Amino acid sequence: MNIAPFILFLICLTLPSLLGQPKNDPKHPDRPNIVWITSEDNSKHYLSLFDKNGVATPNITALAKEGLRYIHAFSNAPVCSVARSTIITGCYAPRIGAQFHRKIRKVPMHEGLKMFPEYLREAGYYTSNNSKEDYNLEKSSDVWDDSSKRASWKNRRSDQPFFHMVNIGVTHESSLHFDADEMTTQGTHKAPREVYVQPNHPNTGLFRYTNATYRDRIQQMDQRFGDIIKALEKDGQMDNTIIFYFGDHGGVLPGSKGYLYETGLHVPLVMYVPPKYREILGVEAGTDVTGFVSFIDLAPTVLALAGIEVPEEMDGKPFLSSKVDRLEVNQRDETYSYADRFDEKYDMVRAVRKGKYKYIRSFQPFYVDGLMNNYRYKQLAYQEWDSLYRAGTLNDTQSRFFEMRPPEMLFDVEADPYETNNLADNPEYLDKLVELRNMLNDWLTGMPDLSFYPEYVLINEAFDNPAAYGQTQKKEINSYLRTGNLCLPGRANAQKELTLALRSADPWQRYWGLVAATSMDKKADLSESLIAQIMHSDPVPIIQVQAALYLALEKGEDPSSVMTQALYDAKYPAEGLHILNTIVLMRDWAAYIMPAGAPPVKFDIRLDKINAVIREESEVQRRLDYLGV
Structure with missing residues (x-):
């Protein structure tokens, strides 16, 4: 008997699974459902599951015991629309023109790339979003089967796998827009004087109350999280559903959301993997993952779990799938981040964290962190912090939020989690400073970063195809970076190069020459x-x-x-x-x-x-x- 045709048939049948590609049959049991549960505006600092100063979140903690706790998970941007634009594309926002919060103009999707739920739909998934989008990009009608406050996995066909995203808004920044008349202690925090206040904040009754209130909001969020898990259990979906929980960027105590400090970027991330998928994914319940993962990696991870090839146009890479080496994931130790315009407040800051060291490059350090942003200053704690600074009653650490920043900052975030001790001028850390500076420069030029042009120039010249524009202007962008960096220590011939920049026929050489001159600690003799x-x-x-x-x-x-x-x-x-x-x-x-x-x-x-x-x-x-x- 010739069994060769039979063997060939078996190979053809099993090859899609072996390659990680979905079969055409949407009923295939190995294709997991995937649920994302996000909470708005909270960093890892408020959950005791991740931080000693956090509060108990029993429902999230219970899920972590049956899954994975990611110790180093980061948003690439500290504000909603930029973070979510990064998530939905798997791309760095400054490369594709999606870096400005509260867009004046939306940008088209990068040519050859779709928002990741569209790939899931093409593969047979039902995609639903309940309900926040907030993208700085033009959205195709093919992204979601349903994106609304009524969206649910229950509306799919009975034989259809699903991707469902649900947003919990109780922790949003607006939850701290209370007035003085509302300042009554509630919930579990009956004694606000015992609440932790981070060292760069004044330890006042208002700041303690604000901290207590926000921790109460975290616990309310955990209750709503638990309700979603119960709904999945009641619907019989837990055995077939991989669940992600994460904060959509950092928290909203003053100086967090909107800033590239750890409180604005370092988010909680927990994943639940049902027992049937654990062996193939190499997952052991209750495990901590110490490797670095970023929001650019979320879309590639979902696609890989669904057996869909990750598009080359995405900047991220999967951190969980049958083809991902868990040891390799735990060796990842880098994350990059960006901050540009938030509402009406302009700035341009970039950062890289490698291991325990964080390097922050402020390209416009004269724009003090405390510069007015109407929405932020609705929070009484912001108002009090500002008033105390102007009254001269803050210590040096608490005052820095209202003072011109150094162009470069370096922190050991394990020893100094609230980034209060800048090591950039310490000669013992010079090698680390140069290493991270060079890493950041390579990243900026490799994208390249479109923010070296002012936003209005990008709107007028680049936003029909931002990524392509960046490639055509790569040489110019690299030259602007070089000019902007003339303010940094150790730049030979900085004065001569600044003068040449100021005399340049290229307006953006003149602009960046002036920005560098304004940013210098020791002014050049211009x-x-x-x-x-x-x-x-x-x-x-x-x-x-x-x-x-x-x-x-x-x-x-x-x-x-x-x-x-x-x-x-x-x-x-x-x-x-x-x-x-x-x-x-x-x-x-x-x-x-x-x-x-x-x-x-x-x-x-x-x-x-x-x-x-x-x-x-x-x-x-x-x-x-x-x-x-």
Whole structure:
């Protein structure tokens, strides 16, 4: 008997499973259901499962005992829309133009790439989202079978595997927008004086109350998490469903959400793997995973678990599947992160963490962390922190949030989890500083990072195809990075190169030359007349503004007339918003960041002189309202 045809038939039958590809039959029992449960705005610091200062979350903890606890899980961005744009694409947001929170313009998906649920649908999955999206990208109608407050896995065909995402909003930043009349202790925290307050915060009754309230919210979130698990159990889905729980980025105590500190990035992540999948996935219940995983890795992991090939266009890689080596995952020790505009507040910060060391590069360190952001300052704790700083009652650690940052910061986050001791100037850590600086520079140039162009330039020139634009402008972006880095220590010929940049025909060389000069700890001996000439006659308004900022911080000159006229000359909403960011800085912080004895900076802005297109942008309106225009 010739058994060769029979063997060939068996090979053809089993090959898809061996390769990790789904069979055409959607009933195939080896294709797991996948559920994501996210909680909004909480870092790992508030759960005792991950941190000694957290509160008990019995439902999440129970799931971790039957699955995996990821000790080093990170959002790549500390705010909703940028984090979720990263998650849904598996891509670094500054590479694809999705890095600005509260987008002025959505960007198209990277050519050749789909949002990951669309791949699941093509493979036969039912995809549902209940219900937050918040992407900075244009979304195809093929991403979700249902994305609404009614969305449920129960609406699929009975023979269909499902991917379901559910969002728990009880921990959102808005939960701390209480007023003074609401300050009554609730829940498990009857004695707010015993609540942990992190060392960079003032230990006041308001901060203790805010901490206590937020920990109560974490426990309410855990109860809702438990309700979702009970619903899966009642529906008989636990035996076939892999469950992810994670925070969608860091927490909302002041200085967390919106900032590249660990409290803004380091999130809880727990995975439940049913017993039937544990052997093939190499999972032992109750195990800790110590390797680093980031939000860019979530989409590739889901696709791999579903047996779908991970697109080359994704930046992340799976951290769990039958083809992933668990030992290799535990050796991963790097994560990269980014912060740009959040609502009306501009900044540009990048960071890399490798092992226990964290390197933060502030490209515009003159924009103090405490710069006004209307939504953040709805929180009473923010308001009190600001008032205490202005009253001069904070210690040095608590004051740094309101002071110009160093361009480079280096932290040992295991010894210093709240990043209060900057090691960048310590000669003992010079080798580590240079190593991480070089890693970050390689990452920025490798993408490349689109934020080396102002947002309004990207909107006008790049947002039809952002990633492709970055590739065509790679040489220019790399040169802007080099110029921006002239402010860092040890840059030979920095003064000569800065002068060349200021005289360049390329406006963004001039811009980054001024940014670097403004950021230097020890100012270069630059021609004041050259900078004054730029301030008065450069054809690009935001370059005039940057020159005026330099002369204000270096010489105490009043920048108000130049900045106001630049606002009147601006043509685009993001351009005007960028200028207003600097105007707010100078109005609110001139007394603290300008040379001693410099006069107060006052602005007299006329609304009718601002371009109507700029005035109509909602983020601009926030700034104008705050300025009393």
